[in-house]
Each structure stands twice: as C-alpha cells, then as structure tokens.
Amino acid sequence: MQATSDSPSGRLTAIVPAAGVGARAADGTGPKQYRPIAGTAMLVHTVRALLAEPRIDRVLVAVAPGDAQAANLLAGVARVQVLACGGATRYDSVANALAAAGLAGDDWVLVHDAARPGLPADALAALIDACLPDPVGGLLALPVADTVKRAGEGEAAPRVEATLSREHLWQAQTPQMFRAGLLSEAFARVRARGEAPTDEAGAVEALGARPLLVRGSFANLKVTWPQDFIWMEKWLG
Ligand SMILES: Nc1ccn([C@@H]2O[C@H](COP(=O)(O)OP(=O)(O)OP(=O)(O)O)[C@@H](O)[C@H]2O)c(=O)n1
Numbered sequence: 001m002q003a004t005s006d007s008p009s010g011r012l013t014a015i016v017p018a019a020g021v022g023a024r025a026a027d028g029t030g031p032k033q034y035r036p037i038a039g040t041a042m043l044v045h046t047v048r049a050l051l052a053e054p055r056i057d058r059v060l061v062a063v064a065p066g067d068a069q070a071a072n073l074l075a076g077v078a079r080v081q082v083l084a085c086g087g088a089t090r091y092d093s094v095a096n097a098l099a100a101a102g103l104a105g106d107d108w109v110l111v112h113d114a115a116r117p118g119l120p121a122d123a124l125a126a127l128i129d130a131c132l133p134d135p136v137g138g139l140l141a142l143p144v145a146d147t148v149k150r151a152g153e154g155e156a157a158p159r160v161e162a163t164l165s166r167e168h169l170w171q172a173q174t175p176q177m178f179r180a181g182l183l184s185e186a187f188a189r190v191r192a193r194g195e196a197p198t199d200e201a202g203a204v205e206a207l208g209a210r211p212l213l214v215r216g217s218f219a220n221l222k223v224t225w226p227q228d229f230i231w232m233e234k235w236l237g
C-alpha cells in the first residue's frame with residue numbers, strides 16, 4: 001500500500017501510529033484511540049492538533065488492517081490519509097507507514113502517538129523550529145521531576161530495590177522528528193539487530209546520532225491508564 005504524495009522534497013509529513021489495542025486503558029469498548037474525550041474521539045483530537053500546524057503538509061494515520069473506524073472519523077478531512085498498515089508493535093506500525101509514505105530522503109517525518117491528544121500548539125511549533133535547522137532532528141521530552149525508584153522483580157506488592165539518580169534523565173514524548181532518509185536507515189539498522197525500539201529516537205541513536213531534546217508539556221501526556229482519561233477530559237474540555 002502506497003500513500004499518494006504531491007509533496008516536493010523537504011516537506012513535512014506526520015505519521016500517527018494508531019494501531020494499538022490499548023490494553024492498559026481497556027474498558028471493554030475497544031481501542032482507546034476511538035474513545036470520546038470531551039465528546040470527540042481521541043484520534044480526532046490528535047489529528048486536529050497536527051493539522052493546526054501549517055508547516056505539516058499531510059498526516060498519515062496507521063491503523064490495524066480491517067479497522068474502518070479511523071477512515072470513517074476522518075473521511076473528507078483535507079491533508080489526512082488513513083493507511084491500513086499497522087503492525088504487531090508500535091515500531092512495526094511506524095516502519096510500515098514510513099515505507100508506504102513514498103518520501104524522499106530529505107523530507108521530514110514527524111511521528112506522533114494517537115494516544116497523545118493534548119499536544120499543545122506551542123510545543124509542536126518549538127519542536128519543528130528546533131529540528132528544521134538541525135542535522136539530526138529530535139523529540140519532545142520532559143526532564144524527570146520526581147525521585148526515581150527501581151522495584152524488585154516478580155513481587156505481588158512491589159518494594160523499592162534502589163533509588164536511582166534522576167540527573168540528566170528525560171521522559172520521551174512525541175512528536176519525534178527526523179529526515180525520512182535517516183529514519184529509514186535507523187529502522188534498517190535496528191531491524192538487522194533484531195531490535196524493536198519503543199521510539200524513533202531510540203532507532204536513530206543506534207546509528208550513533210544524538211537527537212535534540214526539546215522541552216515538551218505535561219498536557220502532552222500519553223493516555224495510557226483509565227485515570228488518564230479523566231485528566232485529559234479536563235484539558236481538552
Ligand atoms: N502495534 C501497535 C501498538 C501501538 N501503536 C500505537 O502507538 C501509540 C503508543 O502506544 P501505547 O500508548 O502503548 O498504545 P497501545 O499499544 O494501544 O496501549 P497498550 O500498550 O496499553 O496496549 C498509540 O497511539 C498506539 O495506537 C500502534 O500503532 N501499533
């Protein structure tokens with residue numbers, strides 16, 4: 001499956017992985033990206049946040065094969081295309097969408113989780129401003145603010161095994177923005193090693209490159225647990 005593109009080289013394409021099942025947020029109503037938040041499906045909030053940025057030329061939404069919900073929700077929305085190319089992991093879904101996107105090596109790709117509907121416009125603009133002149137690209141992230149504990153393994157009631165230093169630690173968010181050529185090369189490298197990194201920066205790091213860390217926002221929370229919906233409802237409502 002190939003996404004149609006009239007983008008000249010150097011343009012910016014967003015890829016939204018939306019093929020997860022949302023096991024940690026499960027409430028029996030299906031994948032979390034379709035659950036309403038303030039009356040609108042999570043995925044629609046996420047796509048709107050990306051479309052509000054004029055430098056994004058098009059948004060490719062990667063859904064599981066056979067999933068018709070995204071296509072129904074986004075039918076007729078300009079600059080949006082739904083691709084039934086989702087895979088077994090987030091990495092597979094993004095890699096499949098990138099392969100289908102038909103991009104030139106120096107086109108930019110901005111990958112953003114469907115599960116982060118609260119992306120603020122200023123954080124997205126700051127990421128693009130920082131990455132466009134950069135040779136590597138980068139990601140939104142937040143410096144770790146809390147004391148970090150490591151728990152012991154296999155315990156019914158987890159107990160602290162160690163307190164770790166939080167110095168220099170950041171929590172990765174999305175979007176993550178890289179040139180299509182660099183990201184394809186990075187994905188090929190990790191695939192050859194039999195790895196499936198949990199974010200795009202992790203793949204780029206495997207090439208020895210050092211992505212930029214651009215300060216994100218708490219509002220850009222990844223909706224993961226049932227209680228995250230309550231907070232996101234307040235932010236988006
Ligand atoms: N095979 C997969 C798994 C995840 N994702 C997407 O990757 C993003 C981040 O993943 P996560 O929040 O972990 O979502 P789920 O995998 O759906 O959640 P869970 O791990 O709780 O099942 C989500 O937008 C999700 O839809 C995807 O496109 N393809």
Ligand SMILES: C[C@](O)(CO)[C@H](O)COP(=O)(O)O
Pocket residue numbers: 090113171172173174198199200222
């Ligand atoms: C990419 C990501 O949002 C960065 O924090 C995160 O890793 C995705 O979540 P997953 O649970 O690893 O799919």
